[in-house]
Amino acid sequence: xxxIDQPTEMTATEGAIVQxxxxxxxxxxxxxxxxxxxxxxxxTFLSYNVLDGLEEKGRFSSFLSRxxxxxxxxxxxxQMKDSASYLCAVRDSNYQxxxxxGTKLIIKP
Amino acid sequence: IAGITQAxxxxxxxxxxxxxxxxxxxxxxxxxxxxxxDLGLGLRLIHYSNTAGTTGKGEVPDxxxxxxxxxxxxxxxxxxxxxxxxxxxxxxxxxSMEGSNEQFFGPxxxxxxx
Numbered sequence: 080x081x082x083i084d085q086p087t088e089m090t091a092t093e094g095a096i097v098q099x100x101x102x103x104x105x106x107x108x109x110x111x112x113x114x115x116x117x118x119x120x121x122x123t124f125l126s127y128n129v130l131d132g133l134e135e136k137g138r139f140s141s142f143l144s145r146x147x148x149x150x151x152x153x154x155x156x157x158q159m160k161d162s163a164s165y166l167c168a169v170r171d172s173n174y175q176x177x178x179x180x181g182t183k184l185i186i187k188p
Numbered sequence: 189i190a191g192i193t194q195a196x197x198x199x200x201x202x203x204x205x206x207x208x209x210x211x212x213x214x215x216x217x218x219x220x221x222x223x224x225x226d227l228g229l230g231l232r233l234i235h236y237s238n239t240a241g242t243t244g245k246g247e248v249p250d251x252x253x254x255x256x257x258x259x260x261x262x263x264x265x266x267x268x269x270x271x272x273x274x275x276x277x278x279x280x281x282x283x284s285m286e287g288s289n290e291q292f293f294g295p296x297x298x299x300x301x302x
Contacts, residue, residue, distance in 0.1 A: 123293070175236065
C-alpha cells in the first residue's frame with residue numbers, strides 16, 4: 080500500500096528553526112508537495128520538489144531524497160503565525176496526490 | 189477574484205438523504221478534485237476530473253458521484269448519506285494534474301450526517 084509518515088505534533092520556540100520530516104512509500108513518484116493548513120482553514124501551497132536537493136523560498140526550505148523516500152520542511156525565524164499543520168503529499172504514478180496526516184506545529188513565545 | 193467557492197459552508201443531514209456539495213472555480217483550471225479530511229487522517233481523494241467532460245475515481249469513491257459538465261463547476265453528490273460520510277469536504281483545482289502545478293483549495297464544507 081501507499082504510505083506517508085510525518086510526526087503528529089512538534090513544538091518550537093518563536094525565532095528558532097524547526098525541521099519537519101516526511102517519509103513516503105508510494106507506487107511511483109511524480110513530485111512532492113508541502114502545504115500549510117491553519118486550523119479551520121483550507122490547505123495552502125508552500126513548496127514543490129521533484130529532483131533531489133534543497134529548494135529555498137524565503138524562511139521556508141524543502142529538501143528531497145528520492146532514493147531514501149524522504150523529505151523535510153525547514154522553517155527558519157519562526158513566528159507565532161507559523162502555528163499550523165504542515166501536510167506532506169506525494170504525487171504517485173497515477174498523478175494523484177497521496178497525503179500524510181499532517182504535523183501540527185505549536186510555536187511558543 | 190474568488191478562486192474556488194464551495195457551498196454550503198456547513199450542513200447537518202439526516203441519514204438516507206441525498207445531498208449535493210457545490211464547487212465553482214474561476215481560474216479556468218483544467219483539473220478539479222474532491223477530498224475529504226477526517227481527524228488523524230490525511231486528505232483522501234474521492235473523485236477527480238482531468239478536464240471538462242471526464243471524471244475518475246480516487247481512493248474513496250464509494251457512495252459519491254461527480255460530474256464535470258463545464259470547466260468551472262464540479263459538484264459532488266451523496267446519493268444516500270450515511271454517518272461515516274461525516275467529514276470536512278474540500279474541493280480543489282489545478283491547471284494540470286502533472287508538473288509543478290499546485291492545487292488550490294476551496295474553503296471547505298463541514299458535513300454532519302446523523
